[in-house]
Amino acid sequence: MTCGVFGLAWHVGRFGRREGAVPADVLVVLGARVLAGGVASGALQARVEKAVALYQQGLAPRLLFSGGIGLHPPSEAQVMRALAVRLGVPAEACLLEEQSHSTAQNARFSAEVLRRLGAGRVVVVSDAYHLLRARQYFRLQGWEVATSPAPLAGRLDAVDRFYWTVREAFALLAHPRVLLARSPLR
Structure with a gap:
């Protein structure tokens, strides 16, 4: 069991270091903690x-x-949109999904918005250690998914990266259906 966990953790870490962004219909940005006063956490x-x-x-x-x-409050989605607009993205290019509280819900509730848009391919943006599991949940919802890691430098030291990567391996092993999800045929 231990070898399996650490083997999967190695794969999680390696997968997350790859930049996989390609042209897509929508960039999906997964939320992270909002601090008191509506301030974005470092991850967000x-x-x-x-x-x-x-x-x-x-x-x-x-x-x-x-x-x-x-x-x-407010929602992670609202804080992200406000930050993106401050960074020069037009507000009309920003869509919100404000119901989710987990990676599975990110994928499920985002899928509703993406279907209304007629989207086919998405790029999911999150922390490197989170990307494999996030991709798998979006695949389960029927999306062609590419991934792009947010930089971790300056936010997480090696011990924290190790912790979060192993945590992701356990999360994937706990849900084999997620781990085995394949890209939809288009």
């Missing part, structure tokens, strides 16, 4: 900054910010 800020850079490169015409209200 890094994810938005990465998505804005991809948007400015012309990889997608829209951004979908996914995340509900955690311990502190």
Whole structure:
């Protein structure tokens, strides 16, 4: 069991280091903690900054910010949109999904918005250690998914990266259906 966990953790870490962004219909940015006073956590800020850079490169015409209200309002999605607009993204290019409180819900509730848009391919932006599981949940919802890691430098030291990566391996092993999800045939 231990070898399996650490083997999967190695794969999670390696997968998350790869930049996989390609032209897509929508950039989906997964939420993270909002601090007291509606301030973006480091993770939330890094994810938005990465998505804005991809948007400015012309990889997608829209951004979908996914995340509900955690311990502190407003929703993660609202905080991300406000930050993206401050960074130069037009408000009309920003969509919100404000009900989710987990990666599975990010994918499920975002899928409703993406279907209304007629989207086919999405790029999911999150922290590197989170990307494999996030991709798998979006695949389960029927999307062709590329991934793009937000930078971790300056936010997480090696011990924290190890912890979060192993945590992701356990999360994937706990849900084998998610781990085995394949890309839809289009």
